[in-house]
Amino acid sequence: MGIFNSIKHNSSHVGSYTASSVAAAVLMSLLGSVSAAFADDIEHMLVLGRAGDDALNMAADVTVIDAAVIAQSGVTNVTEALRNISGIQVSDNNTNAVFAMRGFSSDQAANNTLILVDGRRLNNIDIAAPSLNAIPLNMIERVEILNGSAGVLYGDQAVGGVINIITRVPDRDGGSLSVSGGSFDTSETKGDLAGQFAGNWHYYLSGNYRKSDNYRRHNASKTGAVLGRIGYQNVTTDFYVETSYYDNHVETPGGLTASEYAADPRQSNATFAHDYQHDVSRAVRSGVSQQLNDNWLLAADAIYSDSQVTSVGWGLPGGNDRHQLMVSPKAVASYPTRNGELSIVVGSDLSRGESEFDFGRSNIQTQLSAYVQATVPLTAELSYVVGGRYADVKDDLTDASIFPQGTELKQDAKAFELGLNYQLNEANKFYLRAEDNFRFAKVDEQAYTPPSVVGLKPQTGRSYEAGWRYSGDQLQSWVNLYRLELEDEIIFDPMAQKPEGGSFEGANVNAESSRRYGVGAGLDWQLLTDVQLGGEVQWLDAEFTAGVNKGKQLSWVARESGRVYASWDINEQWQLYSDVAYTGKRYEEGDNANAAPELASYTLVNLAVNYRLGGWLASVRADNLLDRGYVSAAYYAESFPGYEPAKYYVGSGRNIRLTLSYSF
Secondary structure (H helix, E strand, C coil), rough: CCCCCCCCCCCCCCCCCCHHHHHHHHHHHHHHHHHHCCCCHHHHCCCCCCCCCCCCCCEEEEEEHHHHHHHHHCCCCCCHCCCCCCCCEEEEEECCCCEEEECCCCCHHHHHHHEEECCCCCCCCCCCCCCCHHHHHHHHHEEEEEEEECCHHHCCCCCCCEEEEEECCCCCCEEEEEEEEECCCEEEEEEEEEEEEEECCEEEEEEEEEEECCCCCCCCEEEEEEEEEEEEECCCCCEEEEEEEEEEEECCEEEEEEEHHHHHHCCCCCCCCCCCEEEEEEEEEEEEEEEECEEEEEEEEEEEEEEEEEEEEEEEEEEEEEEEEEEEEEEEEEEEECCEEEEEEEEEEEEEEEEEEEEEEEEEEEEEEEEEEEEECCCCCCEEEEEEEEEEEEEEEEEEECEEEEEEEEEEEEEEEEEEEEEEECCEEEEEEEEEEEECCCCCHHHCCCCCCCCCEEEEEEEEEEEEEEEECCEEEEEEEEEEEECEEEEEEECCCCCCCCCCCCCCCCCCCEEEEEEEEEEEEECCCEEEEEEEEEEEEEEECCCCCCCCCCCCCCEEEEEEEEEEECCEEEEEEEEEECCCCCCEEEECCCCCCEEECEEEEEEEEEEEEEEEEEEEEEEECCCCCCEEEEEECCCCCCCCCEEEEEEEECEEEEEEEEEE
16 A cells, blocks of 8 residues: 555445435435424434444545555644645644635635544534644544535535544554654654453543644644543444543734745744634544444434633734534445445434624524435446435524624525446446535624625535546556536625624625636556555636626635655665645635735645654654745735735744654
8 A cells, every 4th residue: 555545435326216216205205304303402302422424425536544644654743644635725824724625715715624523523613714733643543535515415514525534443452652853842742542341342542742833933832632432332333432622722923024924934923922822622422323233224423512712813812612512313224236235324413503702792503404315226337326415504693793682594505416436347437426515604704794784695506526546456546527616605805895883894795606627636656566656636727707806716726736755665664755745826815806916836845754663663754845935824915005914824844853653
């Protein structure tokens, strides 16, 4: 297996006329009755648990990165593991990284890329991006990256793609301990321990602590996380309960003007001399699955989480408390046919979240949805998937300045999908897919709209995809083509009329329609027994298709990106890995008229050397080996006489880390 081996799963789907009719009947029945079925308050639902979702059960472009591959690459955090993989574009304001897929700006990416941990949502009910710093690498078993829309299986926010991080469930007694240190006074300690007891019971404990001054001044951070899980498993039953705690404190250096960036990209903005952000999160999660017989499985998952964010921004204190309860039951049926296996999954996602800001804004959002998906074999080589989802959301919103008396918003959305898989032979597979997607506006967006707008409409869209994959003994290659069309896209427009009582210009609006289409291609080649080569390229065209900016490129979206990589097992102990990642030109965030020059493209070279002896592993990783300067985030602002806006955030310079770990 090579470094970052992209395993493109194209699941089986669609069969005989009888099976298709059954699936259609189930779908229509479910969608017709969903509103009545979930009319009761979420507090009255039975809270069970949930088995892990199968994110790969669709005709789609999917990449899997496992723990062994992550270890070989030498990366030290999730952000670096995902950077430039399968068309992911990373935007980093030196406080929290945001991941964009399929052509979204950094402002939109957090709400159009769904982040999951073991199938549960990490995205917030406000616009704040989920923090992947909460998930240290030693907790990760693998990462599943689903490129493209997944509105049926995952619903709200699964527009550009889904990143599902699977945590470890050790199957043996043992553990590991790791220490590392390096550039910018960085140090980190990680450890985990797993074991079995009383027959079928097992436990897993994991924790880490990291501190760093980071590349820029006034950007020091301290991060800690712990997780504990206990579970029971036999042939038919799987049960677990886990709890986790995450604490992250980071100083925020602010943006730089063009002249400040040119003079010293590592400096901080004096305006933000005392600014910081402190996140504390706690979560309790439980799940159960029961195999009833050879054909039916029942499963459920429930999680309660709360988080507190305290900060100082622009010298002003702020705070936000979040609480969320999510319950997700499902039933999975599997029946053999003469052409293959027919499977049906029916489930629901129920959530109640609250976000309360200390400046007088709060929202309680209740979201109820149900979905069904059927996978049906037509022949031994040909299958299809069909499915649908209905979602209903209610917001109870209050804002001291805009909606002092409060307002109630009710909305709904639907999604359908149809996919086709064709297994030409053992090595070649083709797929076609069309799927709807949607997202609902977040509390921050609904609370700041133009005076004539009370409640933004749901953003809706449709994705079309076609792909091919070749899987041989020494060579794997793939091609994926797609088109994504959106209506009522939810964006912040700095030129829109601010709401009555608003404190700054602009407002959140439903934008004109937009279109994104692109192509991705890659290969993984086992050149020699000990040498692996590979690479991938992504080309993306994203533009407005209506309105005053018709034909203009969407901001902060690079047309071209890609990487090449190589791995060499020098001998049984030594291994060398390197990759070169390229990001093309793009307009500054918010420059929808393409008025300013594009930011320069850049190329980053990374290198890792690993030495393994028994249970010991020593690794040296150099990110941005050539110390290339680049802009990791930029926000467009018109220049006024005597005023130069601070809009540039700087990517990290050369970063060298030494890690020593022992597994037992």
